[in-house]
Amino acid sequence: MLRIENLQKNFGAVKALRDASLKLEKGEIRALLGANGSGKSTLVKVLSGLNRKDGGRIFLNETDIQISSPAVSKKYGIAMAYQDLSLIPELSLEENLVLGSEPGTSWGSLRKNQIREYAEKMIEVLGIQAAPDTQVKEMDLSNQGLAEVAKAMYTKPQILILDEITASMHHDQVERLFTYLKREREKGMSILYVSHRFEEVYAFCETATILRGGISVKEVCLKETAPDRLVYYMTGEETKRESPDTPLCADEERKLLLQVENLTVGRQVKKVSLRLREGEIIGIAGLQGQGQSEFLRALYGVCAYQGGRILLAGEEMKIRSPKDAVKRGIGFISGDREKEEIFPVRNVAENLLIVEHAMKSLFSYHPASKCRKAALDIMDRLQIVASGTQAQADSLSGGNQQKLVVGRWLSRSPRLLLLDDPTKGVDVAARGEINRLFQEMTSSGTAIIYSSSDNDELLEIAQKIYVFYEGEIVKELTGQELNGESLARAMLGVTEEVPGDE
Template sequence: MSSPVITPLVEARGVAKRYGPTVALADGRLTVLAGESHALVGRNGAGKSTLVTVLTGLQAPDEGEVRFDGEPAPALTDRDAWRRRVACVYQKPTVVPELTVAENLFINRQPTGPGGFISWRRLRAQAAELLDTWDVRVDPEARTRELKVEDRQMVEIARALSFGARFIVLDEPTAQLDNREIERLFTRMRALQESGVTFLFISHHLQEVYEVCQTVTVLRDARWITTAPVADLPRAALVEAMAGESVAEHESRYVRGAAAADAPVVLTAHGLTSEAYENADLTVRGGEVVGLAGSSGSGKIELAESFAGLHTPTGGTAELGGEKLPFGDVQAALRAGVGCVPRDRHEQGLVAAMTVGDNAVMSVLNRLGRFGFVATETRRAVARELIERLDIHTEGPEQPVSDLSGGNAQKVVMARALASDPRLLVLINPTAGVDVKSKESLLARVDSAREDGTAVLVVSDELDDLRRCDRVLVLFHGRIVAEHRAGWRDHELIASIEGVDHG
């Protein structure tokens, strides 16, 4: 007796999409069964984002088709029909920060009373009922901008479910979450799955794929490579499918050097204190890479941002190259010799309306010309050199930076940080939301900076980023509580981060 044929909840076949001469997707395929969490992985530029725009009805494919429950996808103009089938929760919020949770949940479809006026009482009641139905524990009257990232994501998921959609695309949902927040998100995802919600989970963190997904689809070079049960695909095979090379080849490229013990001290901090951290002492030598690790409330990011001029500590001192480091002034920190890759490339790192070249050289314009005037060819030449140095995949310096993939956009931010030949390079989550290949390229720049004698401070939740460090300092509730020398084991560092091995 043959087994019954299961109709996929979502199916994409032979999807192709071109933008002029650029082939964004040549052979996109996806088969998602109801009730599963299905991972979509691949390097930046593999075609993931393009496939998602087709799956969510933002663009029509040039070739191929998309089906929901065996039926052809709606016309692009029928937005309500698309909302009933699919929704995407992006890294960047799509909620209106100044509105309340209730207002965001029912924006443009608020319940009305007599005279056509909005019934605020019914709006709050409907919002509370919706949040309760899906066990989203958020105050309907809270301003959305005041929510944690994980709660904002759940509000966006609840809004999608309220339209009737049961297929939710999560695009890099963990990029801004710490370990505890990620575990809470996964717990909520599993509960929603049991309630009949299906997820397409896009992540560069392969460990997460194994933790929360049942099936994985790999894209590479704009083509479908494989779809397999996660349990049947070892991590080495998954990396090989994504990168087109074996893990041994991938890992053999990197052999970590060590900073010389007699190298001059570049950065010294004594007793630095603020609302986020207290009594922080640290030194970083030239050619040394020091990591800062900790949970999201540990103060690690705020401490690093202080060195880059983004915050002013309430106590303590810091010196860079023997001179007092200016706090609370980004330009002054830049002049003092600090280069920084900030925590959020969208909000702090890039000017989306400007070109790749203008973004790359923004920090060194005063060096390229006098009295604010910079020859166009000089600017282009410096930009081209940075593009080549960072292996930025772009049509040239004049391409809008907003056209780039996440990995290449992050390389532009790194290029600008390196353009000023800094004495201290501060990197905050430098590989968040980038693919395996771009991550390797960005971390190779850390090695180059080390070889040039630059002092490097790396703040990251990524163990792979921290593995490049000579030392990792762990912050817990604002205090530096542990130091791990190169060669630490994962469980040792995680125990420090989680507060397991200290009181």
């Protein structure tokens, strides 16, 4: 059905695609895999008409086609749900779902009943938690992601491309989405799925094409390929199974750093209490919207809290702003790079040193040579791939952008680091590198609260997991309880064994 041969795309001196090839049959669900910077997003943007190819050929049903714009891509029956979302925040959900393909009458007016009917159908099918007339900016990221898919499906495409669309979704939402899309596949639709979540790739896809350095290096049948081999094809390196260099010390040997007592944040967080020791990593788990993000942001001074106490090293704190938090040695990293972390049109050095500069006097002098050296040191330590310290941040791959966010906290050595899904949308290799950095930081005493939408990631890195359900901590998992089954139960509010489950 779709065949790509020797695709090439350059951005100045950077060769994003060198020799990319891919086949997608009718009714096939194929994964497109690769490390950050491998060319995945560039390839799908060529197919969607956002980027024009510099070489190679694209065939649709054996016809050589030229995709020069999103409108032309849509004409060929290709639709794409974007990781960065193509929704307009100020418009309603139903307006966004038909944006660019609005049904109209011969008199030029919109068929509002038809628009409302489609919106209500997709809300029910995908479980979107919003009314048709809800402004998109009032919806959380997970529901915006579902709306992005619903928008792509409005044109009834032959080929649907999903670019990291599940990065902000939780397991229940992903399962419902996959069930819907598999039904559409049975009707003949083909799907190209870009994701870093191997669990989803194996659950949803049958085959995979793997890119490395802008080149297609392998096509595999997923049933016959182990995850370790996928990592090898993506990176060119065998998977290393290493334990942390610094052994974890017993709780009683660590000093108590943070005490949270009965913290209440609006209606989202209800009398939450927890304790954290120096050098410890604790996890926060829960389905989407159970209060995890609001809890972390209250500790960082972004969300006001209405009750409870926060004590750092035994001293009660009133944190009214992020600047208050940073002064007390608290750092924060969000996985929502575009909205909360990266300054896209600023350069690499500015992004890496923003915290340092923000905490100094307004009239402080920052010598260019000193800033460049500091930025280069961090780039070298984190192995950030960029053309230099002056490269614009949005020219970097997603994984390297997230390393910029991590890098800005390295020089400050925070006492407490708050992480809200920090590796969202980052490939497996970069995720491992970033999490190793977090573990290194704990060896110097930094304590970490780690919230993640990926249960396996939490189980790998956390020594204790607090599970949020409807704004409360319903379970504290330690020791042998740190397993997938116990975690999944607690996330659904089931905190005791159910008779007959054995």
